Amino acid sequence: MAPDLPALVDEVATIMHAMEDRGRVASYIPELAKVDPAQFGIAIATADGRLIAGGDADTGFSIQxxxxxxxxxxxxxxxxxxxxxxxxxxxxxxxxxxxxxxxxxxxxxxxxxxxxxxxxxxxxxxxxxxxxxxxxxxxxxxxxxxxxxxxxxxxxxxxxxxxxxxxxxxxxxxxxxxxxxxxxxxxxxxxxxxxxxxEMNCRQLALAGRYLMLDGRHPEGGRVVSPGRARRINALMLTCGHYDASGDFAFRVGIPGKSGVGGGILAIVPGRASIAVWSPGLNENGNSQLGTQALELLARRTGWSVFSPPDAR
The missing domain is CATH 3.40.710.10 (DD-peptidase/beta-lactamase superfamily)
Incomplete structure (x- = not known):
C-alpha cells in the first residue's frame, strides 16, 4: 500500500518542530552562526511528478x-x-x-x-x-x-x-x-x-535532485548523466555523503544522502523520490540533527531503502 505522503510530511514536520534538542548551528562560518535553529523544512519530489512540502520548505538556506x-x-x-x-x-x-x-x-x-x-x-x-x-x-x-x-x-x-x-x-x-x-x-x-x-529552499533542492532519482534523466526530457553514472553518484552519496557518519546514516536511513553544514540533506530513493530536508542545528559529525532524524522516520514509515526489494518499498 502506497504511503499517504502529504499526511506523512505534515506529521514529520510537526514532530521535528516539537523537538527540544536541535543540535548546534555551524559557528565557524559567521553567517551560518546567525541562522535560527528553530526551523525545519522538508520537500519530496516523486517519480510521478508530485512535489509535497511541509514546515519551512520555502525558507532559503546555504546548501554548502x-x-x-x-x-x-x-x-x-x-x-x-x-x-x-x-x-x-x-x-x-x-x-x-x-x-x-x-x-x-x-x-x-x-x-x-x-x-x-x-x-x-x-x-x-x-x-x-x-x-x-x-x-x-x-x-x-x-x-x-x-x-x-x-x-x-x-x-x-x-x-x-x-x-x-x-x-x-x-x-x-x-x-x-x-x-x-x-x-x-x-x-x-x-x-x-x-x-x-x-542558496536554495527544500522545494528547489528536491527538484534539483530528480535526475539521480530518475537514472540520470531530466524529468522534462533529455539526459543529465548516463544511468551508470547516476548509480555511481548515488553509491558515493550512500558511502561517503555524511563524512565519518556515513556508515551510521546508511544503517539508520538506508538511502543515498548528501549533507551540508548549512543544515540541509539531499536524499535519493532511486525510482521513487528526491527528498530535501533542512534544519540548521548540526550533530557532532556536522550533519543536520533533525534532518537525519526526519529521514530515518520517513524511511521507516515508507519502507524506502536501497536494501529492500522493489516490491517492498
Missing amino acids: SISKVFALTLALGKVGDQLWERVGREPSGNAFNSIVQLEQEQGIPRNPFINAGAIVVSDVNLGGHQPRVAIGEMLRFVRYLAGDDAIAINEEVAASETATGFRNMALANYMRAFGNVRHPVDLVLGSYFHQCAI
Missing part, C-alpha cells in the same frame, strides 16, 4: 556541501573517469575538513565529498577559466536541474567563508604541493566558496 553532488556531476562530464586518478572513492573515516590522510596518500583525497576532494573537483571545473566562469556554469546547472532561475548565491555567506576558510586554504595548498591542485589556490577556493554559498 550538498553542492558537491552537482559539482561532481559537472566534473565527470568534463573529464569522465580520469577524475578518479586525482580523487578516490572510499569513505574517509575522518572529519570532512581533515588533513590527516593527505600526507600518507600523496595528496589524493579519499572521495569527492570531503572538503579536500571537493577542492580538487573545483580545480577540474575551473578548467583554466576565471572563477566567475565556473561559478556561472554551476549556477546555470543547478537552475536547470531545479527548473528555477531564481536560485542565486548568497554573497554574504561566500564572503564569510572566504574570510574564515583557513583550513580549506591549508588543504588546497597542501594538495597544490603534490600537484593535485593545478590552478592558483585563490582561484580554486574562490570558485569553491561561492559554490558552497548557493
Whole structure:
C-alpha cells in the first residue's frame, strides 16, 4: 500500500518542530552562526511528478556541501573517469575538513565529498577559466536541474567563508604541493566558496535532485548523466555523503544522502523520490540533527531503502 505522503510530511514536520534538542548551528562560518535553529523544512519530489512540502520548505538556506553532488556531476562530464586518478572513492573515516590522510596518500583525497576532494573537483571545473566562469556554469546547472532561475548565491555567506576558510586554504595548498591542485589556490577556493554559498529552499533542492532519482534523466526530457553514472553518484552519496557518519546514516536511513553544514540533506530513493530536508542545528559529525532524524522516520514509515526489494518499498 502506497504511503499517504502529504499526511506523512505534515506529521514529520510537526514532530521535528516539537523537538527540544536541535543540535548546534555551524559557528565557524559567521553567517551560518546567525541562522535560527528553530526551523525545519522538508520537500519530496516523486517519480510521478508530485512535489509535497511541509514546515519551512520555502525558507532559503546555504546548501554548502550538498553542492558537491552537482559539482561532481559537472566534473565527470568534463573529464569522465580520469577524475578518479586525482580523487578516490572510499569513505574517509575522518572529519570532512581533515588533513590527516593527505600526507600518507600523496595528496589524493579519499572521495569527492570531503572538503579536500571537493577542492580538487573545483580545480577540474575551473578548467583554466576565471572563477566567475565556473561559478556561472554551476549556477546555470543547478537552475536547470531545479527548473528555477531564481536560485542565486548568497554573497554574504561566500564572503564569510572566504574570510574564515583557513583550513580549506591549508588543504588546497597542501594538495597544490603534490600537484593535485593545478590552478592558483585563490582561484580554486574562490570558485569553491561561492559554490558552497548557493542558496536554495527544500522545494528547489528536491527538484534539483530528480535526475539521480530518475537514472540520470531530466524529468522534462533529455539526459543529465548516463544511468551508470547516476548509480555511481548515488553509491558515493550512500558511502561517503555524511563524512565519518556515513556508515551510521546508511544503517539508520538506508538511502543515498548528501549533507551540508548549512543544515540541509539531499536524499535519493532511486525510482521513487528526491527528498530535501533542512534544519540548521548540526550533530557532532556536522550533519543536520533533525534532518537525519526526519529521514530515518520517513524511511521507516515508507519502507524506502536501497536494501529492500522493489516490491517492498
